[in-house]
Amino acid sequence: MTISNGYTTLVTVKTALGIPLDERDDDFYLEATIESVSRMIDNHTGRRFYAETDTRYYAPISIDEVYTDDIISVTSLKTDDDNDGTFETTWSASDYHLMPFNAGENGRPYTWIEASGYGSYSFPHGTKKAVQIVGSFGYATTAPKPVAEACKIQAIRLFKRKDAPFGVIAGGDMQQSMTIPDLDPDVKMLLSPYVRRV
Numbered sequence: 001m002t003i004s005n006g007y008t009t010l011v012t013v014k015t016a017l018g019i020p021l022d023e024r025d026d027d028f029y030l031e032a033t034i035e036s037v038s039r040m041i042d043n044h045t046g047r048r049f050y051a052e053t054d055t056r057y058y059a060p061i062s063i064d065e066v067y068t069d070d071i072i073s074v075t076s077l078k079t080d081d082d083n084d085g086t087f088e089t090t091w092s093a094s095d096y097h098l099m100p101f102n103a104g105e106n107g108r109p110y111t112w113i114e115a116s117g118y119g120s121y122s123f124p125h126g127t128k129k130a131v132q133i134v135g136s137f138g139y140a141t142t143a144p145k146p147v148a149e150a151c152k153i154q155a156i157r158l159f160k161r162k163d164a165p166f167g168v169i170a171g172g173d174m175q176q177s178m179t180i181p182d183l184d185p186d187v188k189m190l191l192s193p194y195v196r197r198v
Contacts, residue, residue: 005050006034007041007143007151016156030159037154041147044183046196047109049143051136058131060123063115066131070109070196074098074135077113081124087132095119109139111196139194150190154183 047070060066078087098110115122124130
């Protein structure tokens with residue numbers, strides 16, 4: 001299989017496991033594990049760490065402000081000003097601010113939009129599907145290093161657990177349960193700065 005929007009690579013995981021790159025026996029399982037862990041990270045953080053071009057719709061919270069999904073860049077912003085389902089008003093870049101300021105320069109996404117105050121328009125507050133945004137959505141075009149490291153760690157651990165009988169791996173005089181239906185605690189720690197707060 002081919003990994004879809006994975007946060008680490010097959011080569012990275014195989015190298016960490018000490019598996020020769022030309023040994024292909026476990027490639028399918030490893031690729032499936034990497035993709036599954038990447039989606040677990042999405043669910044845990046409430047965001048995606050890859051870019052997706054899409055058209056999305058939002059309800060403003062006021063005439064000046066609308067909260068959005070993570071945005072990398074905006075191609076177009078339109079509003080439905082008379083609640084007829086048609087987005088007849090196209091805003092220019094000077095009509096709004098992507099917020100917070102400087103998020104893109106700091107490697108973070110924009111998460112809300114404000115009317116600039118010196119532009120031509122305001123958001124039609126009270127209309128549920130008032131704002132149409134076409135753009136690139138996601139936290140970033142590539143996963144931040146802590147997210148990639150978290151994905152690698154969790155993928156390696158899940159790979160090793162497949163050989164543990166009944167989900168238990170022996171270590172010295174002790175046995176530790178390895179059946180963990182969620183991300184490991186230290187993986188969650190790596191991801192904690194990226195969890196989206198609503």
